[in-house]
Amino acid sequence: xxxxxxxxxxxxxxxxxxxxxxxxxxxxxxxxxxxxxxxxxxxxxxxxxxxxxxxxxxxxxxxxxxxxxxxxxxxxxxxxxxxxxxxxxxxxxxxxxxxxxxxxxxxxxxxxxxxxxxxxxxxxxxxxxxxxxxxxxxxxxxxxxxxxxxxxxxxxxxxxxxxxxxxxxxxxxxxxxxxxxxxxxxxxxxxxxxxxxxxxxxxxxx
Amino acid sequence: xxxxxxxxxxxxxxxxxxxxxxxxxxxxxxxxxxxxxxxxxxxxxxxxxxxxxxxxxxxxxxxxxxxxxxxxxxxxxxxxxxxxxxxxxxxxxxxxxxxxxxxxxxxxxxxxxxxxxxxxxxxxxxxxxxxxxxxxxxxxxxxxxxxxxxxxxxxxxxxxxxxxxxxxxxxxxxxxxxxxxxxxxxxxxxxxxxxxxxxxxxxxxxxxxxx
Numbered sequence: 198x199x200x201x202x203x204x205x206x207x208x209x210x211x212x213x214x215x216x217x218x219x220x221x222x223x224x225x226x227x228x229x230x231x232x233x234x235x236x237x238x239x240x241x242x243x244x245x246x247x248x249x250x251x252x253x254x255x256x257x258x259x260x261x262x263x264x265x266x267x268x269x270x271x272x273x274x275x276x277x278x279x280x281x282x283x284x285x286x287x288x289x290x291x292x293x294x295x296x297x298x299x300x301x302x303x304x305x306x307x308x309x310x311x312x313x314x315x316x317x318x319x320x321x322x323x324x325x326x327x328x329x330x331x332x333x334x335x336x337x338x339x340x341x342x343x344x345x346x347x348x349x350x351x352x353x354x355x356x357x358x359x360x361x362x363x364x365x366x367x368x369x370x371x372x373x374x375x376x377x378x379x380x381x382x383x384x385x386x387x388x389x390x391x392x393x394x395x396x397x398x399x400x401x402x403x
Numbered sequence: 404x405x406x407x408x409x410x411x412x413x414x415x416x417x418x419x420x421x422x423x424x425x426x427x428x429x430x431x432x433x434x435x436x437x438x439x440x441x442x443x444x445x446x447x448x449x450x451x452x453x454x455x456x457x458x459x460x461x462x463x464x465x466x467x468x469x470x471x472x473x474x475x476x477x478x479x480x481x482x483x484x485x486x487x488x489x490x491x492x493x494x495x496x497x498x499x500x501x502x503x504x505x506x507x508x509x510x511x512x513x514x515x516x517x518x519x520x521x522x523x524x525x526x527x528x529x530x531x532x533x534x535x536x537x538x539x540x541x542x543x544x545x546x547x548x549x550x551x552x553x554x555x556x557x558x559x560x561x562x563x564x565x566x567x568x569x570x571x572x573x574x575x576x577x578x579x580x581x582x583x584x585x586x587x588x589x590x591x592x593x594x595x596x597x598x599x600x601x602x603x604x605x606x607x608x609x610x611x612x613x614x
Contacts, residue, residue: 277458277593
């Protein structure tokens with residue numbers, strides 16, 4: 198067996214296990230008219246939020262609301278009881294309120310990262326080009342980026358991924374309404390069994 | 404000097420007024436009222452009603468409204484069916500609880516979950532009007548011409564973590580609950596108002612199936 202076979206097989210296994218992506222294949226776009234804007238995140242409003250973690254299922258209502266200081270994300274159960282209230286600025290997040298029992302670093306970070314992915318405003322992104330079309334990449338921290346996939350039409354967001362330079366960690370699949378605006382999202386982790394589904398609620402006309 | 408005294412008096416009056424419930428009078432010797440409420444609630448065997456739930460988010464000046472149907476049958480059967488703007492069902496049948504949202508049904512047994520049991524007992528006893536007997540709350544009773552107001556402060560460990568108070572409005576004419584107000588520690592309020600109430604009508608047992 199050639200001496201590179203084992204390392205090569207190990208690399209393939211690693212890539213399969215950790216969802217190596219084609220991020221490295223993304224190149225700077227020649228045209229830079231595409232910019233990150235509000236069409237690349239879920240609009241404010243009420244959403245039914247369903248969380249599946251391992252074998253547990255929790256549901257409730259998520260309210261995204263734009264305020265002068267940022268985007269608020271408030272999660273309550275259907276009977277109105279509030280679990281948490283976060284505020285997202287451009288590339289920042291803070292906890293306004295969280296149930297003491299939920300106030301663990303991992304829980305807070307996971308929810309803030311996942312909800313922030315689809316609802317938080319972002320600073321300007323690099324515009325890249327790949328096989329699927331235009332990808333807007335914004336830096337989260339030293340290790341992670343957000344990749345907004347828009348295809349040929351800059352305003353047609355299809356999914357958002359969070360990952361490093363090569364490794365995909367979380368994928369949010371976005372559904373758009375008849376006007377092309379995002380209205381539902383399903384966020385799935387690649388490294389462990391955790392999924393969040395957000396479905397926009399039709400609000401009654403007054 | 405006179406002005407200062409006057410302002411001081413006004414402040415005291417304002418404080419005293421706020422300490423009362425607007426439109427309600429505190430009943431200090433409430434033994435007779437407790438007996439009346441207990442007897443009144445014993446006469447209710449079944450309830451069918453519409454409900455409107457309003458969640459007030461104190462920090463956002465936002466109100467989230469949902470509506471549905473409510474059923475109760477003695478002894479411990481409750482069905483809370485949310486219809487708009489989302490579909491959600493909660494059924495309590497004794498110690499069994501069924502929760503059903505758009506995608507999944509989950510069953511619980513309150514014997515295995517202390518907090519769930521407390522919430523379960525709270526809902527059932529609030530609806531039945533037997534909450535006055537609960538050791539989990541300190542209760543003050545107020546009355547107006549048409550209603551009693553039960554102001555309940557949780558003393559039980561589990562409930563204290565979630566609620567700062569629960570207020571129940573009871574109609575004097577039939578001793579049924581017309582409104583339930585839950586105040587969380589964060590200052591948020593959830594108000595459930597019941598309308599189109601039918602008391603002691605036919606309520607099918609199948610509505611409370613947890614299978």
